[in-house]
Amino acid sequence: LFVSLFIAVSAFCNAGFDNIGAYSLQEYVHDPLINLVVTTLIILGGIGFSVWFDVTHNVQSIIKNKCKSGWKRSYRMLKIHTRLAINMTLGLIVVGTLVFLAVEWNNPNSIGNFTFGEKVLTSFFQTVTMRTAGFATIDFELVKPFSLLFFIGTMFIGGSPGGAAGGIKTTTFALVVLLIISEIKGQKHVNYAHHTIPIELIRRAIVVIATFTLFLLAGVSILMLVEDQPFLYLLFEAVSALATVGVSVNLTPELSHISQVVLMILMFVGRIGPITILLSLSRKSRKTKDQLYAKTTILIG
Structure with a gap:
């Protein structure tokens, strides 16, 4: 009962x-009950409590008013943030499951010898846990390098704001993607679901990603100077620490004390947020004012 x-x-x-052991949940890789319960808890804890409140409020309104307009209209009643967080979460889970399934399909060291249902269940579990939580039902040291690289990207994105997950957050990533799409289309404003997103939010999203990346590069650089390990493994360990995921390719115990301290710093930074650290360290003088000068152009790209 206590373990559960x-x-x-x-x-x-x-x-x-x-509190099971060094092999995490690998003994339960084919157990649908444990896999589905754990992944459900991970998703609910990482999607953000504001999403919880919004969905609960709308469900209560539907029940109270006996609304029979259908799920599509009920979905549109949700806040824009809630819809974006849900769409991004579902999208990352579906894409991640399909990618891992395709890449590792014939890998005998991971899921190559599993049945179809077992392959889907294992791929789904790894996709969910590798974004935010850090449990494991397979040995990540045995998967293909592309799978590790893909999981590095999903760990970097992480969960949604206001939840227990780490990473830059799904909505932050979505805003930058929407900005890129708007630039490609030549649009002046960034829009989503028939709403225009303020430019201030876009700037904050870019700052969060840039700050997150700078801390990651600094941490990986130190690990590369201290350790004689493959770059992909060191990058995996650093992203896992910074995104507070907690997974490893069985490398953390072998690292030096300096590298372990670096990982601890990355975990601390990732938990309170890189942007929070920069704001707490900055000293803005009361005499400092926003100044506007004549416009100029600079070549980029």
Whole structure:
């Protein structure tokens, strides 16, 4: 009972560690009950409490008013942030599951010898846990390099704001993607779901990603100077620490004390947020004012 409670709390809080042993949940790779319960807790804990409140409020309104307008209209009643967070979460899960399934389909060291249902279940679990939580039902040291690189990207994105997950957050990533799409189309404003997103939010999203990337590059650079390990493994460890995921390619125990301290710093920075650290360290003088000068142009790209 205690082990079950520990894992449930760890999953919901996206902590990603358990009290079973060094092999995490690998013994339960084919157990649908454990896989689905743990992934459900991870998703609910990482999607953000504002999404919870919004969905709950709308469901209560539908029940109270006996609304029979259908799920599509009920979905449109949700806030824009809620819809974006849900869409991004579902999209990342579906894409991640399909990518891992395709890449590792014939890999005998991961899921190559599983049945079709077992392959889908394992791929789904790894996709969910590798974004935010850090549990494992397979040995990540045995997967293909592309799978590690893909998971580095999903860990970097992480969960949604206001939840227990880490990373730059799904909505932050979505805003930058929407900005790129708007630039490609030649549009002046960034729009989503028939709403225009303020430029201030776009700037903050870019700053968050840039700050996150700078801390990551600094951490990986130190690890490369200290350790004689493959770059992909060091990058995987650094992103896992910064995004507070908690997974490893069985490398963390072999690292030097300096590298472990670097990982601890990255975990601390990732938990409170890179942008929070920069704001807390900055000293803005009361005499400082926003100044506007004559416009100029600079070549980029």
